[in-house]
Amino acid sequence: MSAHLSAGFIQPKPVISELLSVVRWIGGDAFLKSADAARMDPVLRMLLASDGTITSALHALLLTLIGVEVVHQTEMRLDAAAAGFLDVEPGSNALSREAWLTADGQRRVYASSIILLETLDRSLLQALQARHKPLGLLLQESGRTVTRNRLQIGCLSDPETIKTLGSGIAGPIWMRRYRMSLGSKAAAFIQEQFIGPPFRP
DSSP states (O other): OOOOOOTTOOOOOOOOGGGGGGSEEEEHHHHHTSHHHHHSOHHHHHHHHOSSOHHHHHHHHHSSOEEEEEEEEEEEEOOHHHHHHHTSOTTOEEEEEEEEEEETTEEEEEEEEEEEGGGOOHHHHHHHHHTOSOHHHHHHHHTOOEEEEEEEEEEEOOHHHHHTTOTTOOSOEEEEEEEEEETTEEEEEEEEEEOSSOSOO
16 A cells, blocks of 8 residues: 555544545455455455454554544434444434554554443443553453454545645545444444555555
């Protein structure tokens, strides 16, 4: 991936929902059979297609602890589209979180999460509200069984659209989105945008 951000990039503009109509999404299996995957840096391909937490993958890859820089976090009620994806009723209470995953002061991945409040126990909710650790690390520490499904891989390649995201960002911008379950219950919709420096130690 050719996108680069310096550690001092102050005002990141993520690929917000209004721009997702220009993102090309395909299923995880189809992505691995595509020409794009064959040409891609294998490290980025592994990160996109992995069914594990991106926090653990980055930790193993970069050999440093992965931190979090929370940009925005608030409670919300799900609209019909988000509720349908999580198999709950529209209007269900959720926590919306926008955050950078960081390593050694560099922003690596921009993560957007919508987490059903009813699936969080008090300790996990308090930990999220403290904003000190990535969601993936908090789930590992909680000991709860986490699964991921409905994986899709997306690519934003339109140069004019990428320019609207802010200076210092080059395309293409690869991303993935999936549904995360805690135990047998769907708990969150996660989208991760690989906007940071190349994924090498």
